[in-house]
Amino acid sequence: MTAAAHILKANALGKQFYEPERHYVLQNNTFEVAEGELVSIYGKSGSGKSTLLYILSTLDTDFEGELLINGTQIKGQSQSFLSEFRNRNIGFVYQSHYLLNEFNVLQNVLLPALKLNTHSRAELTEKARTLLTELGMEDRLSYPVYKLSGGQQQRVAIARALINDPGLIIADEPTGNLDRKNSEMIFELFQNICKTRNTAVAIATHDDKIYNNSNKSYEMIDGSLRL
Numbered sequence: 053m054t055a056a057a058h059i060l061k062a063n064a065l066g067k068q069f070y071e072p073e074r075h076y077v078l079q080n081n082t083f084e085v086a087e088g089e090l091v092s093i094y095g096k097s098g099s100g101k102s103t104l105l106y107i108l109s110t111l112d113t114d115f116e117g118e119l120l121i122n123g124t125q126i127k128g129q130s131q132s133f134l135s136e137f138r139n140r141n142i143g144f145v146y147q148s149h150y151l152l153n154e155f156n157v158l159q160n161v162l163l164p165a166l167k168l169n170t171h172s173r174a175e176l177t178e179k180a181r182t183l184l185t186e187l188g189m190e191d192r193l194s195y196p197v198y199k200l201s202g203g204q205q206q207r208v209a210i211a212r213a214l215i216n217d218p219g220l221i222i223a224d225e226p227t228g229n230l231d232r233k234n235s236e237m238i239f240e241l242f243q244n245i246c247k248t249r250n251t252a253v254a255i256a257t258h259d260d261k262i263y264n265n266s267n268k269s270y271e272m273i274d275g276s277l278r279l
Contacts, residue, residue, distance in 0.1 A: 065117040141220060142222060145210055158194065164215050226257075
């Protein structure tokens with residue numbers, strides 16, 4: 053069997069903060085994420101998980117070491133390049149869903165695709181409808197998002213993350229605000245996304261069940277990942 057290609061490669065990734073004094077919040081992190089792989093990063097608050105995901109999201113390029121996503125070296129790229137690169141290659145799901153209350157479910161999912169503007173609005177609308185149907189939200193397309201439950205809002209956020217067919221989804225505590233039933237449902241959706249779409253998912257979490265059931269699990273201790 054041919055080994056899966058790697059969507060993300062990090063080599064000796066480090067990050068220093070300078071206030072209140074100079075110190076490393078991340079140091080010497082080398083790891084890879086393959087296509088279709090679900091990788092969890094587990095650790096206490098303040099261990100460096102969110103800082104690492106911020107770098108992996110290409111939102112922070114002031115780091116030590118190397119980061120390649122989809123074969124592209126991230127360090128040294130312009131902000132305009134990275135903005136379009138993120139929209140094409142990375143989907144995002146956060147603890148807070150960051151949906152826009154002035155738009156309905158379908159409109160929220162369409163936003164990243166309309167920004168990329170590579171297909172007609174009709175084609176994108178049909179694609180968004182299909183995604184929402186796959187996620188069990190076909191009867192909520194025109195609902196204001198603020199009327200949805202927490203689990204439903206997170207499903208809409210996942211559909212939004214998938215609309216541009218990214219090779220990588222970054223998920224920062226995506227079940228942190230959900231009860232156990234909805235947490236398990238969201239994690240099962242991520243597992244299914246990896247299997248059916250060959251999309252890689254990197255999740256920062258406090259959830260033992262996610263940590264114990266990922267394809268690869270790291271613990272973040274004092275800024276360093278340990279398998």
